[in-house]
Amino acid sequence: MSYTWSELSPKHELIGLSLSISISAGYVISREIASGIGRGISFVQEVAKGELRQHMVITGKDETGVLGQSLNEMAANLKVMGQQGQGCGR
DSSP: OOOOGGGSOHHHHHHHHHHHHHHHHHHHHHHHHHHHHHHHHHHHHHHHTTOTTOOOOOOOOSHHHHHHHHHHHHHHHHHHHHHTTOOTTO
C-alpha cells in the first residue's frame, strides 16, 4: 500500500525528517574523521621516508586532533634524536 505525502501523519513526516538529518550528519562526521586519518597516514609515510621536517596543522581538539599533535611530537623527537646521533634501536 502506498501513501501520498498528504496522507502521512505529522509523526511520520517528523520521523522521515529526523532520519534524513541523522544520515546526513553521519555522512559529514565520517568524512571529517576519514579526512583527518588520511592526513595522518600521509604524514606518517613522509616521516617513515626520513622527512622529519613535516608538521601537521591541527585545528581540532577531538581524537584525530590529539593523534595529529602526537604525530607532530613524534616527528620532532625523532628529529632531535637524529641530530644527537641517537638511533631508534640504541
